[in-house]
Amino acid sequence: MKLLILDRDGVINYDSDAYIKTLEEWIPLPGAVEAIAQLSKAGWTVAVATNQSGLARGYYSAAVLDSMHARLRELVAGQGGELGLVVHCPHGPAEGCECRKPKPGMLKSIAAHYDTNLAGVWFVGDSRGDLEAALAVDCQPVLVKTGKGEKTLEGALPEGTLIFDDLAAVAAQLLHTQ
Numbered sequence: 702m703k704l705l706i707l708d709r710d711g712v713i714n715y716d717s718d719a720y721i722k723t724l725e726e727w728i729p730l731p732g733a734v735e736a737i738a739q740l741s742k743a744g745w746t747v748a749v750a751t752n753q754s755g756l757a758r759g760y761y762s763a764a765v766l767d768s769m770h771a772r773l774r775e776l777v778a779g780q781g782g783e784l785g786l787v788v789h790c791p792h793g794p795a796e797g798c799e800c801r802k803p804k805p806g807m808l809k810s811i812a813a814h815y816d817t818n819l820a821g822v823w824f825v826g827d828s829r830g831d832l833e834a835a836l837a838v839d840c841q842p843v844l845v846k847t848g849k850g851e852k853t854l855e856g857a858l859p860e861g862t863l864i865f866d867d868l869a870a871v872a873a874q875l876l877h878t879q
């Protein structure tokens with residue numbers, strides 16, 4: 702199957718060091734919704750794997766988080782596309798869970814959900830933890846320069862990381878070559 706996995710904050714929507722705490726703060730990045738819709742209409746399954754430690758920190762509720770993902774789903778559907786599985790890690794950094802990136806637990810969950818292999822599947826993120834999670838399960842690490850991407854670029858990147866300006870550029874590449 703043609704599976705693409707996306708990080709959320711900084712890839713699909715604007716990120717904030719103060720966390721994205723309300724539906725009003727959840728604002729799609731330019732071209733991101735269109736990219737997901739175009740990929741899905743071209744036969745891609747687009748899933749999301751997102752750390753949401755703001756839940757453990759008490760910054761927002763699961764209902765508010767769900768409203769953000771419902772909004773994304775609605776916007777993609779409004780462009781004729783369909784958003785795939787959205788998986789989030791609700792835990793804080795100190796909880797030692799298996800799902801918080803850079804651990805690959807969420808990527809494994811997505812693969813299990815679709816009964817598919819992760820080898821070579823592109824995982825698009827803006828943070829080093831996203832790239833490390835990708836490498837841990839033989840996904841293709843892909844960095845976008847939106848969100849924390851420019852900052853992540855200041856450090857050493859895992860060998861073989863692909864770099865794009867934004868999600869729209871990732872979609873254009875996939876739609877043109879695969």
Ligand SMILES: O=P(O)(O)OC[C@@H](O)[C@H]1O[C@@H](OP(=O)(O)O)[C@@H](O)[C@@H](O)[C@@H]1O
Pocket residue numbers: 708709710711716717718719720721750751752753754755794828
């Ligand atoms: O990029 P994804 O995985 O979709 O989500 C990241 C968010 O959960 C938040 O993750 C936090 O990191 P800590 O969880 O506090 O280490 C900070 O980086 C926030 O700025 C950011 O909004």
Ligand SMILES: [Mg+2]
Pocket residue numbers: 708709710711712716826827828848
């Ligand atoms: Mg991110």
Ligand SMILES: [Zn+2]
Pocket residue numbers: 790791792798799800801
């Ligand atoms: Zn977790």
